[in-house]
Amino acid sequence: MAEVRLKDVVKIYPQLEKDKKNKKKTNLEVTEKGVVAVQQFNIDIKDKEFIVLVGPSGCGKSTTLRMIAGLEEITEGELYIDGELMNAVAPKDRDIAMVFQSYALYPHMTVYENMAYSLKIKHLPKDEIRRKVEEAADILDIRKYLDRKPKALSGGQRQRVAIGRAIVRNPKVLLMDEPLSNLDAKLRNQMRAELLKLQNRIQTTIVYVTHDQVEAMTLGDRIVVMKDGYIQQIGTPQEVFNHPANTFVAGFIGTPQMNFFEGELVREGDTYSVRYKDYVVKLSDNKAKRLAENNVESQSVTFGVRPDQLVVGEEGLNAEVEVSEMMGTSSHLHAKLDGKDVVVIVPNKGDETTDMTNIKLSYAGNMVHVFSKEDGHNLEIGK
Amino acid sequence: MNRKNKIASIQLAVLRVLVYAIIIFLCFLCLFFFYLLIINASRTNNQLQRGFTLIPGGNFLRNFKNAFTDSSIQIPRGMVNSFIVAAGSAVCTTYFSALTAYGIYVYNFKLKKLAYTFIIAVMMIPTQVSAVGFVQLAYKYGLNNKLWVLIAPSIAAPAVFFYMYQYLKATLPLDIVEASRIDGSSEFVTFNRIVLPIMKPAIAVQMIFSFVAAWNNYFLPALLLTKSEKKTVPIMIAQLRSADYSKFDMGKVYMFILLAILPVIVVYVFLSKSIIKGVTSGSVKG
Numbered sequence: 001m002a003e004v005r006l007k008d009v010v011k012i013y014p015q016l017e018k019d020k021k022n023k024k025k026t027n028l029e030v031t032e033k034g035v036v037a038v039q040q041f042n043i044d045i046k047d048k049e050f051i052v053l054v055g056p057s058g059c060g061k062s063t064t065l066r067m068i069a070g071l072e073e074i075t076e077g078e079l080y081i082d083g084e085l086m087n088a089v090a091p092k093d094r095d096i097a098m099v100f101q102s103y104a105l106y107p108h109m110t111v112y113e114n115m116a117y118s119l120k121i122k123h124l125p126k127d128e129i130r131r132k133v134e135e136a137a138d139i140l141d142i143r144k145y146l147d148r149k150p151k152a153l154s155g156g157q158r159q160r161v162a163i164g165r166a167i168v169r170n171p172k173v174l175l176m177d178e179p180l181s182n183l184d185a186k187l188r189n190q191m192r193a194e195l196l197k198l199q200n201r202i203q204t205t206i207v208y209v210t211h212d213q214v215e216a217m218t219l220g221d222r223i224v225v226m227k228d229g230y231i232q233q234i235g236t237p238q239e240v241f242n243h244p245a246n247t248f249v250a251g252f253i254g255t256p257q258m259n260f261f262e263g264e265l266v267r268e269g270d271t272y273s274v275r276y277k278d279y280v281v282k283l284s285d286n287k288a289k290r291l292a293e294n295n296v297e298s299q300s301v302t303f304g305v306r307p308d309q310l311v312v313g314e315e316g317l318n319a320e321v322e323v324s325e326m327m328g329t330s331s332h333l334h335a336k337l338d339g340k341d342v343v344v345i346v347p348n349k350g351d352e353t354t355d356m357t358n359i360k361l362s363y364a365g366n367m368v369h370v371f372s373k374e375d376g377h378n379l380e381i382g383k
Numbered sequence: 384m385n386r387k388n389k390i391a392s393i394q395l396a397v398l399r400v401l402v403y404a405i406i407i408f409l410c411f412l413c414l415f416f417f418y419l420l421i422i423n424a425s426r427t428n429n430q431l432q433r434g435f436t437l438i439p440g441g442n443f444l445r446n447f448k449n450a451f452t453d454s455s456i457q458i459p460r461g462m463v464n465s466f467i468v469a470a471g472s473a474v475c476t477t478y479f480s481a482l483t484a485y486g487i488y489v490y491n492f493k494l495k496k497l498a499y500t501f502i503i504a505v506m507m508i509p510t511q512v513s514a515v516g517f518v519q520l521a522y523k524y525g526l527n528n529k530l531w532v533l534i535a536p537s538i539a540a541p542a543v544f545f546y547m548y549q550y551l552k553a554t555l556p557l558d559i560v561e562a563s564r565i566d567g568s569s570e571f572v573t574f575n576r577i578v579l580p581i582m583k584p585a586i587a588v589q590m591i592f593s594f595v596a597a598w599n600n601y602f603l604p605a606l607l608l609t610k611s612e613k614k615t616v617p618i619m620i621a622q623l624r625s626a627d628y629s630k631f632d633m634g635k636v637y638m639f640i641l642l643a644i645l646p647v648i649v650v651y652v653f654l655s656k657s658i659i660k661g662v663t664s665g666s667v668k669g
Contacts, residue, residue, distance in 0.1 A: 096565060106559060
């Protein structure tokens with residue numbers, strides 16, 4: 001129940017002497033002060049918003065979360081929770097709760113004691129503690145395990161206890177650090193749905209870290225995509241998916257990955273078209289309008305088309321299918337197009353079998369994403 | 384095939400007999416002297432002069448009473464003193480070693496590595512070397528004949544620290560510490576309520592070891608304790624040696640020795656399970 005504001009937050013880890021000598025390879029920027037794990041992080045998280053930080057490992061998402069929690073010091077910048085500056089406040093005084101990837105349950109305490117621990121420290125009366133713990137246990141359906149030790153619980157149950165421990169004291173902000181990544185695939189899907197329900201019930205601000213873009217898309221009100229310490233894009237799942245800010249976001253969000261081609265963007269007045277070899281596709285009016293607003297001229301570009309937007313038909317680009325993966329309702333075709341790997345999703349048409357070795361691929365003008373060839377930014381959005 | 388099996392089973396039987404024989408012999412070596420001690424403690428002085436036997440005598444209670452009420456060597460007083468020193472040392476050693484190990488394991492600070500290396504280096508210095516300075520210091524400030532002077536140095540126990548550190552490394556994920564911080568507990572509360580219970584097995588083992596070590600310690604108490612009402616059991620036993628044997632009731636002497644080792648035996652008999660558990664813990668991550 002609070003707003004969280006990060007202003008120019010930077011995290012620099014001092015570099016060890018031996019790493020300096022070895023010139024240890026890292027994608028992160030290295031300055032005189034050390035390795036920059038998080039660069040100029042700016043975001044206003046609204047009250048009751050579900051924010052998901054997503055990115056590949058080592059992108060700084062967990063570090064950002066730990067800075068909000070107070071487990072890592074903020075090197076530069078300011079962190080506000082509910083309008084109060086929190087940089088120097090100890091984690092215990094920030095009124096936040098956190099769910100860890102490893103659950104981090106206290107092994108010597110029962111589920112009840114685990115959940116009651118934070119309330120006991122606040123010296124709440126016993127009956128109030130009991131009421132609150134039972135309330136949280138009911139939400140998570142773990143009431144029957146209250147006097148068990150964590151050892152005697154399954155992974156999914158431990159996860160629930162960890163969440164229960166976090167929500168029991170009604171924190172201002174709930175932080176979750178890859179809470180589902182230790183669960184098996186089926187349980188993960190189930191817990192994901194339950195997290196959404198939970199968010200509706202407890203009505204609190206949630207900051208959630210994951211490397212799984214499906215989790216990010218399904219859970220987040222807004223998604224923060226990060227790479228090498230830099231924010232790549234902040235937006236709703238729709239925005240991030242439909243208007244990726246650059247080639248990294250376009251490639252990271254959505255499975256299978258977006259296909260990229262090297263081609264030419266041609267401007268004729270207010271209309272734009274994308275040419276790949278001899279195959280020319282006119283861009284939709286909306287796209288053309290945004291490109292024109294940014295004064296984009298004819299140039300070489302990288303353009304991307306998602307696998308489900310490539311159409312197998314009578315005309316288009318020639319490709320040779322190497323492998324076909326049957327996924328149930330659809331098939332994923334892995335093809336070679338001019339020596340490059342391309343993935344195409346074709347719907348499953350039941351008994352109907354067609355020869356899928358040499359195919360022709362086409363795409364519509366409203367489904368093409370054009371990126372600058374130099375720095376990969378989306379030309380529709382501008383820098 | 385059948386023949387081969389028969390030979391193999393005979394070989395196995397012979398091997399087993401051999402192994403058990405060796406184990407029994409080793410047990411005999413270890414336990415025989417304790418047995419003899421108990422036998423001797425139950426015999427009169429006269430019986431003892433005549434040589435040794437394996438059959439217990441009937442003087443056990445009498446010897447016990449004599450030993451307990453002896454005026455020159457006050458064994459009950461000694462046992463109380465020893466117990467105070469041993470229990471105090473055991474508690475201080477384990478608690479503060481655990482605290483130090485926790486500090487070095489959990490916190491990142493400059494010179495952390497140096498601190499660790501320094502503590503390990505102290506482990507290499509024998510007590511006898513540092514004792515010279517310690518005894519001088521104690522006498523200079525008039526701290527001889529005070530039991531707490533024997534307890535206080537046990538706070539710094541590098542070997543126990545090392546054990547605790549290894550144990551923490553194997554059993555305590557840092558996430559748990561962080562979870563506790565976020566749950567709102569201060570650093571001390573985290574240590575006392577979360578970390579100490581997790582370290583219980585390690586603490587139990589080290590408590591036993593340091594209790595026994597302090598109980599049996601002769602070196603420092605002998606240098607520091609001169610008043611008879613402050614003496615611990617090992618010093619009293621040592622006094623027996625300087626006494627004139629011909630005048631002494633040997634049954635009583637054996638009873639003294641039996642009383643001196645009694646707490647140690649009790650500790651091992653009742654806690655051997657957790658001693659073994661503690662020695663092997665940490666080797667297998669569970």
